[in-house]
Structures are given as structure tokens and as C-alpha cells.
Amino acid sequence: MTDQPAPASPAPDLFTWEFAADPYPAYAWLREHAPVHRTRLPSGVEAWLVTRYADARQALADQRLSKNPAHHDEPAHAKGKTGIPGERKAELMTHLLNIDPPDHTRLRRLVSKAFTPRRVAEFAPRVQELADGLIDRFAQRGTADLIHEFAFPLPIHAVCDLLGVPREDQDDFRDWAGMMIRHGGGPRGGVARSVKKMRGYLADLIHRKRAALPDEPGPGEDLISGLIRASDHGEHLTENEAAAMAFILLFAGFETTVNLIGNGTYALLTHPGQRERLQASLAAGERGLLETGVEELLRYDGPVELATWRFATEPLTLAGRDIAPGDPVLVVLAAADRDPERFAEPDLLDLGRRDNQHLGYGHGIHYCLGAPLARLEGQTALATLLGRLPDLRLDADPADLRWRGGLIMRGLRTLPVQFTPEG
Template sequence: MAVIDLGEYGPEFTADPYPFYAKLRATGPVHEVVTPYGDRMWLVVGHEEARSALADPRLSKSPGTLGLVMLDEQVIGPHLLVLDPPDHTRLRKLVAREFTMRRVESLRPRVQQIADELIDTMLPAGRADLVDAFAFPLPITVICELLGVPAADRGRFRAWSTEVVAPTSAETERTAVHELAAYLDELIEDKRCSRPADDLLSALLRTLPHSPAGMGGTPVEDGDRLSAAELRAMAYLLLIAGHETTVNLLSNGVRALLTHPAQLAALRADFGLLDGAVEEMLRYDGPVETATVRFTREAVSYGDAVIPAGQAVLVALAAADRDPDRFPEPDRFDIRGENRGHLAFGHGMHYCLGAPLARLEAGIAIRTLLERCPDLALDPEGGPLDWLPGMLIRGVRHLPVSW
């Protein structure tokens, strides 16, 4: 099987990877590739094979499987996306209660208030960059309030976060990770010295062991507490994953609606279609193009492809969710369509912890935007779209709109 150099596809692959994934999928569900960044990996593009790989215990999330340490793990600490059981199970359990359906539903009034306030600010101008004015500030406000991050720090955090998920260079990525680590240390220390607060980071801080050994980063023996390094890494992951994906769910979803006027009209006429519309946005052009990398513990087979032990594997969620073997007319955006079983939030033990919150935010944001901006359209003077680089996050830096 020939190794496919994705870098040869050029900027067209970043702007619209779906035709390229379709060509790959037509010749097989799994391919050995070189990514645009020059990394050699195995890419899974079929839906059935992707679903299997996401839940396959023979695939490890730990780079240590290959003797590697990722930059964020090295600088910030071990987080859920680079851990396997039992460490993954223990850490996930500590935060899972904050993202239950009941807990998330309690946030509905505040999310609605944030959406209304942002649109109040937008409306007088008649046009805006939807990312800057709405899609970014809504989820970052929600997750920062949930965690207890000061409002004044959110602008700085955006720059770091964007560089982490869609780096413009290795040097700028490294700088962002180091600055973010220093910021989190300062934030945690400030909370440690303050009066107890009713936020998630303060609650997690109270799970730190009080012994000097524990503060040095060694997990305590009872297995239900965080070490200092784990706390910093948990804050890092929740802050980035808790908003970055939703930013692009909102901007990609609005862009899909505005470029499919019949679907937009159907949703405006019946907001009972909203839940299905959000799921279709996730399937059709979701915010996560590929799941974070996995590593084979032993040789594994998907379809006719055999991936040897000690290999890196990328599961292309975007490709899987356009697989015609799973979704009839996969390239058609249809808010009434069959989209159950999409993999936009992953599958298996690493299924996105924040999925209920993302769905809540998207439903409120999309409905509020459409109700209060009845003439919403893409701004014809907005210029070409500036796509985020890389294969992790799918989205644009700016989305000019008018009303």
C-alpha cells in the first residue's frame, strides 16, 4: 500500500478536505499517510472502522507507548487525552459529575443571558465578525465562569488556545504552551490563597493532597484525588476543550445554514427542528476533523489494512461522518436527515465529556441568533475565509456576517 502525502493536496485540503477523504475512502477505509506537518501515521476514514478504532483497547492514548512525550504533557502535565485506564478512569470520574445532563441544564438561563447580551452589543452595527462577536465569547464565558477564570484574562487565553489547537509554527506553539502553563500556575495559586469559591477549579483544588509529596505531583494512594500536576493539566484541558470546539461548532453551523437557504428557512419556520439541526451541523462539518492521536499496542486490522504495533493512528471523524455506507447522501446538509451515530464527539471511553454542554450552548446560540437577526447573511464584503491550519480543529478564524 502506497504512503499518501496529504501535504501534496495543498491549501485546498485545509479549506475542504471532504472530497479528498472521499477519494481515499473509495480505495479503502485505512491508509498510511504523511500529514501536512510531515508526520507519518495511519489515517482511518471509514465510519465502521473509525467507530471500532475509537473504542479499541489495543490502541493507547499514551504517547509513552512509543516512548514519546507530547509538548503539552511535558510542560503542563498528564491530561485525559494522553492517558489510558486506570489513570484516565480516575481523573474522568473526578470531573464527570460537573457535566451531567442535570448539571448542564442548570446553566441554561445563564447561557441564554450571555447570548442575549452578546447580540445586544452586535445588533447596532449591522455587521460583525461572528467568531469575534459571538461564537468565541459565548463558550469562553461559560467555561471560564464554570471553572472560575477571571473575565479580564479571557482575551489572553484565546490567543494561547488558538495557537495550541491550530499552531502556526512549532516555535509559537511552544511559547503558547509555556505561557499558558505559567498562567495556570498563577491562577491555581491565587485560588489556593483566596477564600473558597463555588467554581469547578476551586472544587478540584480541594482534592489536592496536603502533603509536600502530593504537592510535588505524586498522586495520593487513595486514588480519588488530583496531584498538583494533574490539577494544572485538568484545568488546561477543560479550558481549551471546553470552548474551542464549541466556537467552531457555532461558526461552522451558522456557515452551513447561510449557504443552504432552504435549510435555513425550514429551521426559521419550525424551531422544533433545532435539535436535529445541531446534530446535522456536527455530522456535516463538525469542529473536530481528526481525533487526537492513538498508538497501536499490537498489530490491529481494520478492513483489509493491517497496522503494525508501535504505529500512530489518526481517526478522521470528518471523513467517517461523510461515509456513504453509513449516511445516505453524506455531502447533503439536511437538518431533517438521518444523522444518528455521527462521531463528532468521538466514541468509547474518550467520548467528549462536554458533549451535553456543547449541545446546550449550540441550541441556545443558534436559535437566539436566528430569532434576533432575521436578515442574517454572509457579508459579501467579508473577503475569503481564513481556515485554521492543521488537521485537529476544523473551522475559520473569522466569519463576516451582516443583517
């Protein structure tokens, strides 16, 4: 192992509430002085943090870093503290974030059909309908909390529609998802209870769709029905795999987009020059700046702070640090995406940034499957907000806003705004 020179300044505190509000100075210190850094997480688990862009890309694609928690050399105090709370007891472990090839290849192939450009484009009118309908509820009031009234419900209802959850059941999903967000950085029990309820519902929904009577409509074009058809036609998809797949698409597909919309709107409200630039572009009927702008918002303050867990399957060296088999490795996307060795003026928000191969959706075989849908939702949400509420402004001191303290995701608890009421 290569010795690293002693830094001139002490290591910053990680995972405090102050850190959650603005982690970027701490990540800059780590990139410079300890780019692969071993730390004890709030859960008690010891893990390696990877913070430089080049190292992050290497780690995200390194086949020696497994997604399967079975490779974690867990000490007693860390038992069950990696991954999503409750997923083990609910038998939801066999999803894309926890498996490697060949099972990962097989399951990803089955689901990828739902996220082709054509399917996502067909979904665009529904996303626009959701965005307008949610704004209709508060547009005449002049104030809103954009997290709870807009950024949160939009992707929940969108992903439920995609999965095939009946409209009359979607409020239950909203409640369970809300519990996950509220307790993501706190007690794991609330999240685990929601996961258990969601698992029971998904098992029942799979049975109902599969057992549809012959004289009633059979499985439709929704994703759960597609998984059932694949299973019934020799793809060897177990019921646990189908439930786990539906669960992780919901879990990964809603909170990331909540944070994309919330963080993105907050960044625009605190960078008025960039916000006005985007509004002028949209008013002229141009979408190019919206497309590059969403990518820049993903880079600048993205919804996923750390990539999900990886575990070394054999000894390896990364940036001069020796990583032992069984060690957890967490790639810090938020740090890599502000690496000055990769991005010019990385702390500057530039909606027109062209050279922007950010890692907000990951890299390699685990690149986010739902990225096309998330982009659609983010673009639609921001364009609709800025178009319908053109004088949207923050209704709080930025210093008073609170960020959720979870390990993987980065998002605001609330985003209070004011605007001129419609009508």
C-alpha cells in the same frame, strides 16, 4: 495483509490549502480506495488515517490503540510533534487526551460531575446572557465577523466561568486562546508560548484557591475548586494533574465550540432552505429541529476533523492493513461521518435527520466529556443569532473564505456577515 486493488484515479493531495477548504472529495476517495491509509503529515510524522465509519468506531473503542504518547515509536524527525505544542515542556501531559485506564477512569470520574445534565441546565442562563451580550455589541452596526465577535468569545467566557477563572482574568485567557487558534496550523512556537503562560496562570490560580483564608469564601462550586477538594480528600490528584485537567478542558472546550458555531452558521447561510426551515420552527416555539439540527451540523461539517492521536500498543489489523506497535493512528471523523455505507445521502444537509449516530464527539471511553455543554452552547448561539438577526447573510464569496490549516480541528478564520441593524 490483504492486497488492495489499484485505484483507477491517483490519490488526492492531502493537507494543502485547497484540501482545507473542502476535504470531503479527498476523503471520499480514501474511503473507496484506501480506507486505512498511511501518509506523511505536514509535521513529518507518518500516521495511519482511518476513514470509514465502521472502522472508525472500531478504532475509537479499540483498547490496543493507546492515547498515551509514550507508546509512540518516535523517529528523531518526529520528536515532540504529536499532541498539543508546548504541553510537554509545560508539564501538562497528564490530561484525559493523553492517558489510558486506570488513570483515565479516575480523572474522568472526578470531572464528570461538572457535566451532568443538571449542572449543564443550571448553566443555560449564563450561556444565554453571553450570547445576547455579544450580539448587543454589533447588532446596531449591520455587519460583523461572527468568528471573532461571537463564536470565539462565547465559549471562552463560558468555559472560564465553569472552571472558576475570575472575570477580571478572562481577557488574558482570551488572548492566549486566540494565539492558539491563530497559529494552530502554523508555527508551533506561538502556541507553545501561550500554553506556557496558561500553565503558569493555572498553577497560581490553584494555589490561590487552595490557600483561601478561613474568614473568606473557600473553594466554591467551580470545577477547579472541585478538583482541589477531591485532591484534599484523598483522591490522589497531583498539582500537575489538576493543572493539566483545567488546561485540556479549556483547550478542548473552547475551539471545538468556536468551530461548531462558526461551521454551523456558515452551513445554514449556504443552505437557505434549511436555515428558513429552522427559523420557522423556532418562531413557532419548537426546539426539536434545533436539537436534531445541531447534531446534523456536527455530522455534516463538524468542528473536529480528526480525532486526537492514538498509538498502537501491539500489532493489529484494521481494514486489511497491518499496523505495527508504536504507529500513530488518526481516525478521520469528517470522513466517517459522510460514509454512504452508514448515512443516507451523506453529502446532503438535513436538519431533521433522525438516524444520526455521528462520531463528532468520538466514541468509547474517550467520548467527549463536554458534549452536553457544547450542545447547549451551539443550540443557544444559533437560536439567538437567527432570532435576533433574522436576515443574517454572508458578506463574502464562499470561495474567498479561509479555513485554518490545523490537523485536528476544522474551522473558519473569519465569517463576515451582514444583516438589518437592530433598532
